[in-house]
Amino acid sequence: MTRAVTMNSDALTVLNTARSLPLLAVVSIKFAACVTKWVTRRQTRLALDQLEAWQLDDLGLTPAAAYDEARKVFWKA
Template identity: 45%
Template structure:
């Protein structure tokens, strides 16, 4: 028996279509997910900015590349 795996987004769409989750709740959840991703990016970029050159080399980045990435705004991938 094949089991169809749903993504979180498709599952939310299904539940909303079935009137099991109000649309406002879906919107609030999506906003929370976006804010969480933005926070993680901000923390990751700050941590990258703090790494010494020898650790940057270990992950394959030059100090200039790390600096450029750490200066990117959190809402950009």
């Protein structure tokens, strides 16, 4: 199983406000954060699609709601 490494908001704030970083570095960091979010959404939705009805019930989701969420494209929240 793979795990995405996440940065807390304090770390991103420091990176975004540091004057020593060139513009390309700031853009690259923001792009990497965006791609990481997309990958996490995709993996989560794939896992959600594999859950059984009793597991969905434990999460408080109906099979229809899980189906709708699993079918969303990765760039939509």
